[in-house]
Amino acid sequence: MTEPQVKNRLKSVAGEKNMAKSITIGKVRRLQQCSTPGGKLVMFALDHRGNLQRALNPGDPQSVTYEQMVSFKVEVAAAMSLVASGILLDPQFGAAQAISAGAIHSGCGLLVALEKTGYTGDPTARQSQILPGWSVEKICRMGADGVKLLIYYHPDAPNAAEQEDLVAEVGEYCRQYDMPFFLEPLSFSLDPAVKKVATAEKRIVVTETARRLTPFGVDILKAEFPVNIDDEKDESVWAQACAAVSEAAACPWIILSAGVSFEEFERQTFVACRNGASGVLAGRAVWAEAADLAGAARQEFLQTIAVERMKRLTKVIEAYGRAWTDFYPDLGRGVSQEWYKKYGQ
Secondary structure, eight states: OOHHHHHHHHHHHTTGGGSOOOOOHHHHHHHHHHSOTTSOEEEEEEOOSHHHHHHHOTTOGGGOOHHHHHHHHHHHHHHHTTTOSEEEEOTTTTHHHHHHTTOSOTTOEEEEEOBOSSOBSOTTSOBOOBOTTOOHHHHHHTTOSEEEEEEEOOTTSTTHHHHHHHHHHHHHHHHHTTOOEEEEEEOOOSSTTOSSOOHHHHHHHHHHHHHHHTTTTOSEEEEOOSSOTTTOOOHHHHHHHHHHHHHHOSSOEEEEOTTOOHHHHHHHHHHHHHTTOOEEEEOHHHHGGGGGOOHHHHHHHIIIIIHHHHHHHHHHHHHHOOOGGGGOTTTTSOOOTTGGGTTTO
16 A cells, blocks of 8 residues: 555544444454354464474574474464364464464364564564565465454554554555454553553553554454553452453454463453453463473373363353454344445445
8 A cells, every 4th residue: 555545544444433333244254264153252373483483492492493383383273273263373384384284173263464573673663564475465365264463552652653554554455355354462661671561551551552553444453461460460450451441442352361371361361351352362371381392292282281271261251252243233134135236345
């Protein structure tokens, strides 16, 4: 898209949150592929690249080979796609490789990451990039069910507007190709001396991020849990923070696990779903220990502990999560006889 096209899109979506929600039939079909029959999102994340290299060989991450990365992802995908409603993979080591190996089981949707891992620019003005040579069109053509973009974002960062433009651009491409757009904003501190955003600020940042970014064509927000549980133990505060995200977001939202323990993530899932979330895109909280194992030991862990963790999350989400279909009140009211004539216009 040209800069004027992006700016026009930004203007056109500025008031979308106050308009009646609608969704194309192509996006509906693909979201159905990624969700449970009840419209809940019990999804598994394995798009990690640098983090996985460090997990597989903490002493020398760069020595981890392409073959080792692919083997791990294919093994994990084969086990987890049996119990997850959808799986997120990256284009470099996971998506095509898992499809080719027959590792993504029928009934499990596929999301594919769009971004280049990491960021460029100043740490207080982080810039996200689309992986060179990759695009929404290619994700659509390979048969995936959704596009995921990770973006580093702070509402008060000096480059916030540029990051918003990137979200709007991807949102427009996803509209053109009827691809559900999953957005994953990651917050950061504007003070180089502070490693982690404190809970008081994080609640504001996560909520304001949901408010600002979700109108730009985002279909599912993959949000950080809006509280640092290390310094805030009161679950009533967690509930208030999650309710605020639900109020701010213009689309369904799910939570990411951010490397916390499974027990902590299960508690976060319970609180988030009771306060408006539609599920999870769970990563290392489910599979982290598998990186330290190999052979039969890895298989046993995946097929027992990791699978049981996803089943436990499923029970919580099915019981308390909000169906993504709730956001589209006209869904299921019938299709006109000549709907196809205007489709895509």
